[in-house]
Amino acid sequence: xxxxxxxxxxxxxxxxxxxxxxxxxxxIEQGEILALLGPNGAGKTTLISIICGLVVPTGGTVRVxxxxxxxxxxxxxxxxxxxxxxxxxxxFETVANSVRFTRGLYGEGPxxxxxxxxxxxxxxxxxxxAPTRALSGGMKRRVLIAKALSHRPKVLFLDExxxxxDVHLRREMWTVVSELRASGVTIILTxxxxxxxxxxxxxxxVIDKGHLMLVRPTAELMGEFGRKQLTVELDAPLDxxxxxxxxxxxxxxxxxxxxxxxxxxxxxxxxxxxxxxxLNAQGIGVRDVATQQSSLEEVFMSLLENGGExxx
Amino acid sequence: MNWQSVSMIxxxxxxxxxxxxxxxxxxxxxxxVLYFVVFGAAIxxxxxxxxxxxxxxxxxPGLMMLTVLQQSVSNASFGIYFPKFSGTIYEYLVAPTGWAxxxxxxxxxxxxxxxxxxxxxxxxSFFFVGVHIVxxxxxxxxLTLTATxxxxxxxxxxxxxxxxxxxxxxxxxxxxxxxxLGGAFYSASMLPPFWEQVAKLNPVLYLVSxxxxxxxxxxxxxxxxxxxxxxLMIVVLLAVIRRIFVTxxxxxx
Numbered sequence: 222x223x224x225x226x227x228x229x230x231x232x233x234x235x236x237x238x239x240x241x242x243x244x245x246x247x248x249i250e251q252g253e254i255l256a257l258l259g260p261n262g263a264g265k266t267t268l269i270s271i272i273c274g275l276v277v278p279t280g281g282t283v284r285v286x287x288x289x290x291x292x293x294x295x296x297x298x299x300x301x302x303x304x305x306x307x308x309x310x311x312x313f314e315t316v317a318n319s320v321r322f323t324r325g326l327y328g329e330g331p332x333x334x335x336x337x338x339x340x341x342x343x344x345x346x347x348x349x350x351a352p353t354r355a356l357s358g359g360m361k362r363r364v365l366i367a368k369a370l371s372h373r374p375k376v377l378f379l380d381e382x383x384x385x386x387d388v389h390l391r392r393e394m395w396t397v398v399s400e401l402r403a404s405g406v407t408i409i410l411t412x413x414x415x416x417x418x419x420x421x422x423x424x425x426x427v428i429d430k431g432h433l434m435l436v437r438p439t440a441e442l443m444g445e446f447g448r449k450q451l452t453v454e455l456d457a458p459l460d461x462x463x464x465x466x467x468x469x470x471x472x473x474x475x476x477x478x479x480x481x482x483x484x485x486x487x488x489x490x491x492x493x494x495x496x497x498x499x500l501n502a503q504g505i506g507v508r509d510v511a512t513q514q515s516s517l518e519e520v521f522m523s524l525l526e527n528g529g530e531x532x533x
Numbered sequence: 534m535n536w537q538s539v540s541m542i543x544x545x546x547x548x549x550x551x552x553x554x555x556x557x558x559x560x561x562x563x564x565x566v567l568y569f570v571v572f573g574a575a576i577x578x579x580x581x582x583x584x585x586x587x588x589x590x591x592x593x594p595g596l597m598m599l600t601v602l603q604q605s606v607s608n609a610s611f612g613i614y615f616p617k618f619s620g621t622i623y624e625y626l627v628a629p630t631g632w633a634x635x636x637x638x639x640x641x642x643x644x645x646x647x648x649x650x651x652x653x654x655x656x657x658s659f660f661f662v663g664v665h666i667v668x669x670x671x672x673x674x675x676l677t678l679t680a681t682x683x684x685x686x687x688x689x690x691x692x693x694x695x696x697x698x699x700x701x702x703x704x705x706x707x708x709x710x711x712x713x714l715g716g717a718f719y720s721a722s723m724l725p726p727f728w729e730q731v732a733k734l735n736p737v738l739y740l741v742s743x744x745x746x747x748x749x750x751x752x753x754x755x756x757x758x759x760x761x762x763x764x765l766m767i768v769v770l771l772a773v774i775r776r777i778f779v780t781x782x783x784x785x786x
Contacts, residue, residue, distance in 0.1 A: 273627045274626055274627050275623060275626055275627060275785055277785055294629070295629040295631075296629075298627060301627065303623070303627050305620070305623055307620055309619060309620030309621045309623065311616075311619065311621055312619070313552070321541075322541055322545055322624075323624060323628075325537055325538055325541025326538045326541055326542070326624060326625065327629060328535045328537045328538055328629060328630075330537060368624070
């Protein structure tokens with residue numbers, strides 16, 4: 222099956238001289254979820270804005286479902302749905318009318334059965350006659366998703382779907398995305414949360430300063446860069462590490478009061494149980510235990526240090 | 534052409550008008566009544582007739598034109614500016630909807646609202662003066678063309694405006710003076726020769742003149758010139774709008 226999106230040497234330089242995208246090439250397969258990760262201003266939103274028609278590229282080409290976004294824009298845009306980063310809704314319009322309006326813009330006639338199915342799937346059916354201004358932030362985001370799906374697109378772009386939302390809503394959004402994937406929609410989302418990309422995406426693309434630094438399957442990337450660290454606070458300081466522990470990746474802090482253990486969270490045996498058992502066997506008292514994952518910044522640092530290259 | 538989207542934009546804009554129908558209608562009707570009281574009764578008492586027509590009847594086409602111009606411009610400019618302001622403009626830009634469909638939807642709705650209000654003003658005027666329309670079909674044609682031309686102008690203003698102040702400044706500083714100086718309340722022939730020539734530089738004079746001709750068969754300028762003026766205005770404004778959408782000026786980055 223040919224890729225649903227083919228991006229070839231795409232560049233964008235704004236009038237002020239800012240180079241937001243630099244020679245980006247990428248293929249996205251039908252039915253996959255691709256997360257574009259990067260800090261603010263990395264070029265994520267510019268990339269999806271170009272594909273959706275909001276930003277005019279200064280170089281390169283994009284094809285959606287085989288249709289060039291500039292020369293065959295009507296056919297290309299019919300395949301796309303966009304959920305923008307900012308909540309933008311007409312405040313006095315009802316939920317149902319707002320979705321009907323978007324469907325009409327895509328040249329589709331009314332389909333009340335699909336509208337009901339869509340609103341029910343997003344838990345908005347009970348609010349169908351409510352003006353959008355009366356909805357909570359989470360519901361407004363779901364209305365934006367309903368609007369983006371109103372014409373049954375093959376590709377859905379979610380621009381920072383969980384930016385500024387609480388943990389509950391973030392989980393809710395992840396559930397919505399998994400349900401959409403189950404229905405066969407290709408999803409491209411931007412985020413700066415590594416955890417979010419890990420939770421939802423099949424592949425992760427990392428963008429920084431307009432460069433697509435890499436695109437890799439999520440499991441592979443997390444295995445390589447997403448290592449976790451176990452920190453053990455000790456009751457009493459140790460003079461030195463017991464013999465052989467250093468070979469297992471365990472280090473002792475200079476004051477002797479803390480052990481750090483780097484491990485692969487996806488490995489069949491993480492070694493944590495063995496470490497705790499060894500501590501117990503040697504009579505080393507434990508005051509506290511904590512784990513932490515590599516942050517996005519650390520992943521970037523690691524990529525930069527390795528001179529990351531864009532790989533399809 | 535995506536007719537479904539044209540229809541959706543048109544109905545969406547008209548629904549906004551009907552949601553606030555009484556506010557939309559009360560203001561122009563009240564203004565018209567006041568104009569009739571002030572110009573028709575107070576001043577009209579001192580001006581018996583203009584070219585054989587009672588002054589109160591003479592100002593009816595001008596009053597309708599004044600309202601059509603103001604309503605066309607304000608409805609169209611607000612119609613396209615509001616999505617820019619609220620951020621929902623992205624919907625129009627990412628949909629498979631071209632400049633022609635968006636323009637037709639917004640401008641068609643703005644012109645329809647203006648024509649509807651003009652019709653109500655005409656009906657209101659029947660309560661004050663007896664008005665006989667000599668060329669009713671030409672009256673409708675002038676009304677539609679003028680409403681369309683100025684809705685297009687309003688659409689350009691809405692695309693250009695970056696804030697509400699800019700949205701209001703052109704109608705307030707340009708449109709209203711042009712209408713008042715365009716013969717809404719007098720015939721250009723009533724002016725001294727020099728000022729009559731100056732008045733003929735005002736494009737609104739041609740619209741009011743043509744419209745008044747359709748009512749009374751009297752015109753300050755030849756009717757053909759009025760038609761060419763309004764037609765030219767429509768063509769130029771369509772070209773400007775197309776250019777704005779193609780380049781993405783103030784719409785796309």
